[in-house]
Amino acid sequence: MKRAAQLVSLAALAGTIVPPALYFTGNLALDAAKWWMLVAAVAWFAATPAWMDR
Amino acid sequence: MADDTTARRAEPVDEFEREPVPERARLGFSSFVGQYAGEHTAGTELMIGPLFIASGVSAIDVVGGLFAGNLLAVLSWMFLTAPIAVRARLTLYFQLEKICGRTLVTAYNLANGVMFCFLAGAMVTVNATAAGLWFDIAMPGLNDVYPDSAGWVVTVLVMGALMTVVAAYGYRVVARIANIAAPWMVLVFVAYGIIGARQLGIDSVGEFWPKAQEFIWTGGEPLAGRAKFTFWHVMFFAWFCNMAMHIGMADLSVFRYARKSWYAAGTAAGMYLGHFIAWLSASILYAHQLHVTPDNTAVLPGPLAYNAAGIAGVLCVIVAGWTTANPTIYRAGLAFQAISPSSSRYRVTLLTGAVATVAGLFPAIAMKLLDFVALYGLVLMPMGAVVFVDFWLAGRFGFRSRYAEASGVSINWAAALAWVLTLAGCLAVVNMGGLQIYFVGLPGWFVAAFLYIVLSRLVQRKEVRS
Numbered sequence: 001m002k003r004a005a006q007l008v009s010l011a012a013l014a015g016t017i018v019p020p021a022l023y024f025t026g027n028l029a030l031d032a033a034k035w036w037m038l039v040a041a042v043a044w045f046a047a048t049p050a051w052m053d054r
Numbered sequence: 055m056a057d058d059t060t061a062r063r064a065e066p067v068d069e070f071e072r073e074p075v076p077e078r079a080r081l082g083f084s085s086f087v088g089q090y091a092g093e094h095t096a097g098t099e100l101m102i103g104p105l106f107i108a109s110g111v112s113a114i115d116v117v118g119g120l121f122a123g124n125l126l127a128v129l130s131w132m133f134l135t136a137p138i139a140v141r142a143r144l145t146l147y148f149q150l151e152k153i154c155g156r157t158l159v160t161a162y163n164l165a166n167g168v169m170f171c172f173l174a175g176a177m178v179t180v181n182a183t184a185a186g187l188w189f190d191i192a193m194p195g196l197n198d199v200y201p202d203s204a205g206w207v208v209t210v211l212v213m214g215a216l217m218t219v220v221a222a223y224g225y226r227v228v229a230r231i232a233n234i235a236a237p238w239m240v241l242v243f244v245a246y247g248i249i250g251a252r253q254l255g256i257d258s259v260g261e262f263w264p265k266a267q268e269f270i271w272t273g274g275e276p277l278a279g280r281a282k283f284t285f286w287h288v289m290f291f292a293w294f295c296n297m298a299m300h301i302g303m304a305d306l307s308v309f310r311y312a313r314k315s316w317y318a319a320g321t322a323a324g325m326y327l328g329h330f331i332a333w334l335s336a337s338i339l340y341a342h343q344l345h346v347t348p349d350n351t352a353v354l355p356g357p358l359a360y361n362a363a364g365i366a367g368v369l370c371v372i373v374a375g376w377t378t379a380n381p382t383i384y385r386a387g388l389a390f391q392a393i394s395p396s397s398s399r400y401r402v403t404l405l406t407g408a409v410a411t412v413a414g415l416f417p418a419i420a421m422k423l424l425d426f427v428a429l430y431g432l433v434l435m436p437m438g439a440v441v442f443v444d445f446w447l448a449g450r451f452g453f454r455s456r457y458a459e460a461s462g463v464s465i466n467w468a469a470a471l472a473w474v475l476t477l478a479g480c481l482a483v484v485n486m487g488g489l490q491i492y493f494v495g496l497p498g499w500f501v502a503a504f505l506y507i508v509l510s511r512l513v514q515r516k517e518v519r520s
Contacts, residue, residue, distance in 0.1 A: 020248040020249050045238075
């Protein structure tokens with residue numbers, strides 16, 4: 001369970017920084033990048049409390 | 055920042071308040087890296103970055119000044135603060151009590167608490183710019199001093215009340231959220247910069263520097279009501295925006311937990327993530343706003359973040375503001391409670407939060423954050439010089455260290471006068487001499503050290519003779 005939560009957190013961090021990088025290189029629209037960042041934020045705050053700082 | 059920025063560390067201060075930190079409680083290097091990285095990526099960074107642009111700084115000056123200033127800040131923590139911290143292993147307050155006496159420490163706590171209130175007020179302002187987005191309220195402008203719309207007043211009061219109640223009753227929950235949010239927040243701040251750069255038409259890394267000079271940090275005239283910034287302004291601001299913490303010695307309370315003094319190198323994580331990348335990112339967002347709407351000079355973190363990163367961006371502003379305002383209000387409450395120990399901590403924190411909320415109504419504090427942060431450091435800095443001299447140089451100059459503890463006095467007048475005279479002198483130079491506030495901290499520290507040596511020899515002349 002802890003391992004799965006850590007993987008989700010890692011994916012959430014990637015989801016926070018990769019979409020802006022893709023927008024920078026012209027491979028993703030800004031609105032799509034914003035939505036991915038929101039999904040990543042939700043995933044981060046849902047998964048991370050399960051393993052961090054407990 | 056700001057700093058600021060300061061008090062996610064409030065909880066450890068509750069432990070070993072009147073005794074040296076024992077071996078079993080000491081912490082490793084990574085603890086300090088994480089703490090400083092999270093602490094210095096605060097909502098107020100989104101205020102500070104744009105204010106560099108408003109001051110007409112050039113690209114080479116801002117990048118070079120931030121690099122050098124942050125390096126000097128890290129070295130100050132490493133070579134001034136931490137060596138004393140790991141030898142004495144006491145909080146600043148307990149060490150000051152031994153040097154200055156109980157009454158003088160109470161005055162220091164009062165000054166500290168008041169400055170914390172205003173800092174928390176700026177954080178409430180930042181959060182109100184984010185929360186106000188949902189209700190389309192009229193936001194303050196760059197040079198506004200007073201609140202100018204009912205919507206703004208209501209938003210600040212609601213945000214301030216929420217933050218205050220949580221600081222009083224839910225401190226630990228928000229402190230935990232702060233730790234959890236830190237890695238995500240750092241990446242969102244980086245994302246602001248990447249998206250802002252693309253919005254300005256920069257579409258490759260190679261284009262960044264030439265376009266940064268042309269569109270972002272152009273080095274032109276400052277906006278109305280702002281002083282022109284050079285390399286030196288940026289360097290001294292970056293060095294001294296946490297002056298209270300390093301040369302002011304407030305972080306003795308943090309590094310007393312470090313096994314080795316070099317662990318203070320971990321502050322570089324906070325300086326270069328928060329006070330370099332986050333400030334530059336926030337600058338880029340503001341440059342884009344000025345590029346698209348040149349007449350819109352307002353520095354409003356909420357709209358800036360929303361335009362770049364949508365709802366996730368606004369969420370980051372709220373979380374960053376809340377998680378730093380929470381411990382700032384809490385620590386201000388602790389400082390005030392030390393003056394009246396019998397008062398309920400909850401009541402004191404609620405009162406403190408109310409003062410911070412009222413301060414948050416006035417946009418001038420946030421819009422003049424560069425000056426306020428410099429003033430905050432200046433007020434507390436002289437006591438850092440007193441601690442440094444008392445610890446390292448008292449014997450060499452022939453006076454007794456920890457004089458209040460040894461003599462039982464409640465005010466060590468040498469420390470009191472060194473503090474007040476240095477502060478008065480620095481403020482006089484700023485107000486009458488026309489020197490910018492960022493430049494008086496360094497000479498001020500040496501003046502305070504010199505005054506403390508001379509005055510200690512006078513105050514302790516009987517002991518000195520014997």
